Amino acid sequence: MPEDSVITDEMREAIGLESEPITTEIEQGAIVKFARAIGDDNPLYSDEEAARASRFGGIVAPPTFLRSVRAPRPPREFPSQFSANLDGGSEWTYFEPVRPGDRITVTAKIADFNERKGRLGTMLFTIRETRYANQFGNTVAIQRSTGISYDPEASKDD
Amino acid sequence: MSDQVYYEDVEEGMDIPTLRKDPTTQQLVMYAGASGDYYQIHYDKDYALNNGLPDVILHGALKNAFLGQLMTDWIGQQGTLKKLSVQYRGMDVPGTPVFAKGAVSKKYEQDGEHIVECDIRLEKEDGQTTTPGHAIVALPSRG
Secondary structure, X not given: XXXXXXXXXXXXXXXXXXXXXXXXXXXXXHHHHHHHHHOOOOHHHHOHHHHHHOOOOOOOOOOOHHHHOOOOOOOOOOOOOOOEEEEEEEEEEEOOOOOXXXXXXXXXXXXXXXXXXXXXXXXXXXXXXXXXXXXXXXXXXXXXXXXXXXXXXXXXXX | OOOOOOHHHOOOOOEEXXXXXXXXXXXXXXXXXHHOOOOHHHOOHHHHHHOOOOOOOOOHHHHHHHHHHHHHHHHXXXXXXXXEEEEOOOOOOOOOOEEEEEEEEEEEXXXXXXXXXXXXXXXXXXXXXXXXXXEEEEEOOOO
């Protein structure tokens, strides 16, 4: 670990700690609104009749809809020396469709921290794992996302 | 929706149909509202400039959604999206088109499923990839 590491012992100890769950009931209107916002006219997301005739038997949510479902923060917060944040990417694993009326329970944890010097100065990478389960207790999806934090002043120096 | 793709139709190296999207500032506001992501870099230009950005930029998750649509459009109603990963390496700004593209990298049978893996990406008009990714799907089989 470099001496000027931005990853503190306190942060390392928080890796793997799971948050309290948050449960949200999925409304059909929210699915329709999300599909419209992303510009996806797939009838599975908004056309009840067409969706009912499909093998899904009814409306389902687009793959990234779960981004709109409120997720808890990992259980510990840290004072950050970085005020600017970017989304570095996501890796989704899907197990079951999400449907209107589902009660989706979301838990989150920090899976890892990394740091790197780059275009925006020192950048802190926070890997979060968010798990989504339905009312039957089945995991419907897992999202591993990478958050990038940096100092906006440092990025103006070059 | 009528032309369902089957596992037997797919060959390694083949391109999947490109999806063009024309994101606007209005779409960024719609996405902010639908997703609940109100970070100002996506709709407040002064705020974005003060954070060292060239303009308001597309939500990474919106680009993720475009690449999700690329896959679900291609695999049709009989296909299943199993995995979707994206990395935001470059920024995209509204008012200019982006192109979701992909090619089949592998196909194989596993646990009774017909699996196809694809390398996917979001490109700017000049061909620069801002968002590479990878997808794993299961397709129906004629067999």
